[in-house]
Amino acid sequence: MSISQKLEEIRKAATTELEAAGDAKKLEEWRIRYLGKKSRLNEVLRSLSRLSLDEKKTVGAAANRLKVELEEWLGQKERAVRRDRMEASAAEKGIDISLPGRPFPAGRLHPVTQVYREIDAIFTSMGFEVVEGPEVEWDYYNFEALNIPAEHPARDTMATLWIDSEEKDNGKTRLLRTHTSPMQVRVMEQKSPPVRIVVPGKVYRYEATDATHIPMFHQLEGLAVDKGITLADLKGTLYEFACRFFGKDRRVRFRCDYFPFVEPGVEMAIECAVCKGDGCRLCGNSGWIEILGAGMVHPRILERVGIDPEVYTGFAFGMGIERMPMLRYGIDDIRLFYGSDLRFLRQF
Amino acid sequence: MKVPVRWLKDYVDIDLPPAELARRLTMAGTETSMMSLGQGWQGVVIGEIIAIEPHPDADRLRLVTVDLAAEKQTVVCGAPNLYWGDKIAFAAVGTELIDGHTGEKAVLKKVKIRGVVSCGMVCSEKELGISDSHEGIMVLPPEAPLGASLADFLGDVVLDLEVTPNRPDLLSVTGVAREVAALTGKSAYVSELELDYEGESIEKQISVEIADTDLCPRYCASLIAGIEIGESPELMKQHLASAGMRPINNIVDITNYVMLEYGQPLHGFDYNKIGDKKIIVRRARDGEVMISLDGVERKLSRDMLVIGDSRRAVAIGGVMGAANSEVDEKTTAILLEAASFKPSSIHFTSRKLGLVSEASMRFERAIRAELTLPALKRATQLIIQIAGGKAARGLIDVYPGRREPEPILLRPERVNKVLGVDFSPERIESALVALGFHMKKASSAEGLLVNTPYWRSDISIEEDLIEEVARIIGYDNIPTTILSGMIPPQSGNPAVKLRERVNDILTGFGFQEVITYSLTSREVMAKLSQGLLEPEPLPLANAMTVEQGCLRTSLRGNLLIALESNRRHENGTIMLYELGRIYLTLGSDLPEEPEILCGLLSGSGEDKIWHGRREAIGFFDAKGVVEGLLSRLGLGAEYEEGDDKGLMAGRQATITVGGERIGVVGELHPAVAEAFDITGEVYLFEMEMAALLPHTLGHKTFQPIPRFPAVVRDIALVLDNSISNKQVIDFIKGFSLVQEVALFDVYIGKQLPSGKKSLAYRINFQSSKHTMTDEEVDKVQQKILNKLSGELGVSLRV
């Protein structure tokens, strides 16, 4: 048998056996048999020394080629066996992935906090700064300084919770602020223009509790005072807010309204999302949802804090906060916000 | 204010659909909605009574035959006012009507009444929803077309205006007509009447004196004698009813009608009941008593104004008349009052007496004194027309408060500056003219001198006029621009930032944020500290309920209430927190309002989880939250035994940061838990945000990562129970080359002598200069052990 025939025989046997070898142990046996020191191929390689130089060249090359080939086949087979083993074990370790995950407590912010963050961010990006003020307030800041003297009919629209008896008549009567507007005056007393602030906070009313009334709720006040601020700027700023908060596809309406501390007065409403302006129960058939009250800061208020209304003008606005998540999520009972029921709070 | 469009058309031409009218009024400042009168009148037609016969079986019922043009119907009817030839409203079977007795809506059915079949009904005003009157059937005017639908004849659209407090002129039909005229490019026709006077001069028959002119700037009156009290004409009754007022008798109806027409409240006295024919407008005497028209005895005081005769009060000025001078069926002469009162005084009086009337509502909104005469003349004329009688010659007009109105300077460039527009002076002027303002060029040529029409009381400065211009031209015609000025310098409000971070960290830890009422009860606050109310909470002067009678001095109460109520449907772990203010009294000054963070944790470990149980919540969970929170804020804290009354002694710690006490953490006292109906342990932590804030400001300095590896050694120590973990750690940390010490095991039990515990620590030894050898570490460790043993009596556990 010539050496090349021998090599051919080795190749055939090795191929067949390798095909059959199915696990790591068999592969190791095969390796020893065909690539080990005592393998037939090694024998052939050792016997080369007895051959002529020419034969050495050709046969030697063929034998070495076979060795390289066998090593390569072994590598391939090893990888295939490993892969089969992984697949088999994956099938064994299979789990019911529909089982619930190990609970990781998920905390949430109160929906009012979430809305404040959204709104604060919009106004902050327009150069407004967040400031806060006292909830127990003097009659002066809550009413007097905002052009609502004692016995003004506008007081009737803001039923007040008093700390001191309302009749205490020395200007030092304390109350729970009925709106965030007192901060307009407090801020302007401290800062000279330009001013751009928003004031989030709790406000209080003397109201019997029902699905639409609660004694405590949240507002956001805004104020901008500078040279040359106009009603057009008010419209632009609040329009920008409405677009960002409610989306660009909702129509926005500005109409005249009355608040004693602004002149001219403005109300902003957005198109009702339910009826798209045709009128439905949600919007009281008007097609519009009132979002905020606003207006140009009343010149008497500017004078009162020592700002010359001939030089400076400004606008102010105030909005109820609970209304926003109520509209967005269709919440129909305002009491839910402060009932601390986890079944409610976990929904946001 | 409800204004029937039919009535409005008496004063202004309307060619716009009511919906568009309502929209324009709304846009211009008065939210207006529409109501249809007669919407439910399908099936109601106009008929004529052509026969009335007695019911064969019932004395009080009659059989009425009605001609409906297309057919004739006979129905059973019990009304007292059935007359042959009257036009009436007839409802056929199937019509939905308001049941005269129950007031509910019901569909009319064919019925048999005492053996006679009745197919339909002759309607009362109440059944048609026009008024509350159910005494008799509604009689229509003779011109009502036979067989026509009632809705076509009487149906109307009623505008419902939500009038803002500054616009009392819109509490009248003429006022609304003027507004509509300005908004639709028409003119309103409201003309002042000239009266025909007869008989003796009024001054000879009544004298009027205003004693307190500060509360009553003007008092006008007329006198009509020889009148007859009766019903008002149908049209007047309908107008009143659609405007929401109940028809009573011709005199009362006329005063109401003219009030709705002109916005000026009027009051009619029975002239013969006025003592000594003298009217004195004066302050009430303290303790003076008067029975008002509604039969209630009113206690008056010096800060109220009354209309008196020579002896007694005959009315509370501008609020309500007295029973003693009331117009009744026997009245033959009327003293008719149209006066002007100080708004704040009326507001005070009506609130003090709990008497808000149509009149008081108008007076407190400062209607103009100039309205008195036109309204008085109109009402006097109507009384003569409707109730008969003759007016005394002349009118009383006492007007001590007369003031010449000052024109207001309006500068067109100021209009444009405030609105951000470029309106021409002509455009501005024509907007104001449409509203009835008169003007002339100012002498200095600065702008316009504007005179306010006599019915408007809300215009006093230039800005008021600017609003008028803007709302007539329309807010939609004002452009939309972005603030162009410099952004003011920002302080960054660190308190707001800190709150945001704390919110993020705690929700990240799995806590649910809650917001609860700041209002609470003394009882809840007292429960928190086992009965001791300290500090004393700030009470409200006019609390709605006892439960909301004062301001909270702690967040714990509401959180515990929240926990308890959630426990009714939640068995698992509950972790809640609130970040909110408490209110601490400072005498008669405004209270302090520190912001507090309070969190609570509760869980029995009973949570059923398929892969095992959760451990019960304990003190160290709460402390872990505090440590985690502070660590995220970049702070370390010291913990010492606390003495909070609401927490359990020995199971609470004060939290100190940078030497300042910022809060507590601990287990709720079981007695407090019980007071809130909570079973099981509750752990809570509480911090004052203002105390925390200064420690979170500024930036830390970066610490380089050690270049040489640490050598780790674990040691278990046996020590007296009285020695705290902190003492040991501080002790070990005192040695050089000790980089970190961490407790990893605590053992108390049988294997140790009593009074002893075992604590195990992992110590990291590290040098910044070289890699430490074992020998080096051994040496330090031995030194530590020796010193621990010598100074604290601590031994190595073997």
Ligand SMILES: [Zn+2]
């Ligand atoms: Zn709608």
